[in-house]
Amino acid sequence: MIVCDEKLGVCSVVEVDLKDELELEQPTLFYIGDPMCSWCYGMSDILKDTQEYCAKSGIKFQTIVAGLRASGQVLWDKRFKSFLKHEWTNISNKTGKKFSFEILDLLNFDYDTTPACKAVLIAKILSSNNSKIVLEFFSKIQEKFYANSQDTKKLEFYKEICEDLSLDFEEFSKLFKDKSLDKKLQNEFIFGRNLSSSFPSLILVNKKQKVNISIGYSSLEDVISRINKNLKSL
Template sequence: MMNCDDKLGVCSVSSDESANIKLKLDKKATLYYIGDPMCSWCYGMGDILKNVEKYCKINGIKFQILVAGLRAGGGDVWNDNFKSFLKNEWNKISELTKKEFSFSIFNLDFFNYDTRPACKAVYIVKKMTNNDSLVSLDFFSKIQSKFYAKSEDPKELGFYEEICKETKIDFKEFSELFNDEKTGDELEKEFMFSRTFSPSMPSLVLINDEKKTNISIGYSKYEDVISRLEKVL
């Protein structure tokens, strides 16, 4: 089940307590970004997150993305109520962040808002680049732009061909991994693992000296994120 709070700028999913996954707490400072390319508040915070990643690189903090599957599998009924909810969220985010949104998707008679393929794409890029945070975050951002600003469908493999070219990701290898059932199994494990950090998106969680600290749960300004980071480092 998913719940969104536009006052806090956050969407949350139910954490699977039965997964029984134990956190491996890093000794080296690592900032985990828990998100989903089709989470609208993650899109709204996109430019801020790029600057946070740069700050981490300059200051010797590891930055790592974890995809959490906000609407993995989709299933929301594509009716007036759901469309109205999305429009309301997108308008608020656009007003706050000035991010561009296309609303032409709402002209479709049917759309399955399944975020699993977009999450899988980011997971694959992380795997192909050995968790290169700059490339992975850039790929993540380009998915968001094509979906939110151009109303293109991230469920289709062809959606990613241009993004792979722009980020220098081998599309043939990407395609093979995208269609591999094993990748889907690995992705489900990442979903469960990410929710042990936080069931909310966007979230920034710092692991340092084997201690976990929530830096940001929901949309936050860059200055606030850095201020909280510097207080605990």
């Protein structure tokens, strides 16, 4: 079940309860989100600035996809489309991000976020997990889907994105069709939901300690202030 809270600027899924502990020597800020999470799109510019701040401050930045609507899980009906229109309008008003509503005119559409999440995972592989490239890839998916109503399930959707970021589209295509990656993707979903069941979330981890920096939409000033405050206490 997915619940969105427009006051907090967050969408949440069923929480995964795992006991595994993280132990990281370098302070790491985990961004948990989904390319087809509308509040993640609303916060995308702030997240780019956060990544740049981390790079300058010696903090590792990791984007984790957590599968907001993996395998669809939703009926494309009048009620759901009305919910999306309301949600997207509210986010646009709050953040200034552009939304196209053309996709809501489609009679049928499978709102499956798995292909977009898999594409981000492939971008990690092809870029050797370059945090800036991965986040930019993530952001470009959001722009094409939300601002231009293009379908993330189609392979050609990613061609221009790969070219813009100097990623090998031929290799991307092979991996996009490779079902052996699906298990790795599911493991990332589980890892992400273990960190947070709400998107977008920023979780700071240092050694074995974990601190919530942002659960839902936050301003850049608040994010940086919380990072600095909590780094001192970790």
